[in-house]
Amino acid sequence: MPWSKRLLADLRSDHAGETGAVWIYKGAAAAQRLRGHSAEAREFVGQHLESEQQHLDFFDDLLEAQHTTKLLPLWRACGFVLGFAPAMVGEAALFATVEAVETFVEEHYDDQLAYLRSNGEMRSGGHAERHAEGSDGGVAELVRVIAACRDDEVSHKNDAASRGSPREAQPVFVAAAVRAWARVIDAGSRLAVVASRAV
Numbered sequence: 001m002p003w004s005k006r007l008l009a010d011l012r013s014d015h016a017g018e019t020g021a022v023w024i025y026k027g028a029a030a031a032q033r034l035r036g037h038s039a040e041a042r043e044f045v046g047q048h049l050e051s052e053q054q055h056l057d058f059f060d061d062l063l064e065a066q067h068t069t070k071l072l073p074l075w076r077a078c079g080f081v082l083g084f085a086p087a088m089v090g091e092a093a094l095f096a097t098v099e100a101v102e103t104f105v106e107e108h109y110d111d112q113l114a115y116l117r118s119n120g121e122m123r124s125g126g127h128a129e130r131h132a133e134g135s136d137g138g139v140a141e142l143v144r145v146i147a148a149c150r151d152d153e154v155s156h157k158n159d160a161a162s163r164g165s166p167r168e169a170q171p172v173f174v175a176a177a178v179r180a181w182a183r184v185i186d187a188g189s190r191l192a193v194v195a196s197r198a199v
Contacts, residue, residue, distance in 0.1 A: 016193075021105075030080075044159065051156070095160040096178050097185065113150065
């Protein structure tokens with residue numbers, strides 16, 4: 001499809017992120033088999049894995065292989081560890097991790113949707129001819145699907161937050177550790193987006 005360079009980079013980062021998300025839940029599921037979590041926590045992982053796989057399937061179908069990042073093996077490994085390690089610590093750590101990841105993903109998709117809805121892609125060279133003919137070149141459908149993905153991620157974030165310990169009920173050192181961990185995840189996610197857009 002004749003996407004602009006900006007949108008191709010965005011979609012490449014989306015594909016990379018959904019790849020990482022699938023592997024976060026695969027890692028969590030592996031840890032749950034070793035450590036033993038509640039039925040509710042196992043259901044949480046199973047349901048969210050299915051949703052993230054649907055997102056990944058969409059981006060797999062949308063992007064040709066040459067437009068995906070060359071860093072996918074790294075993001076699979078990082079995703080697995082990011083799911084496995086917290087789940088080995090315990091359910092609360094897993095929920096806090098998912099909440100932090102999805103907080104970043106919500107912001108990432110919101111930024112992308114704002115660009116698309118502002119007709120930034122319509123003004124790009126890749127779609128100028130289609131726009132002149134009165135067609136949006138598929139941008140409206142892309143907005144619809146990305147918004148649906150974003151809504152799923154918000155649901156995942158809220159689900160994780162509702163299952164975790166209320167912040168006010170946490171000991172001070174635990175709350176501080178959770179905040180620090182969330183900052184690490186945010187910084188790592190931002191770095192992953194920059195790398196995936198470029199490589």
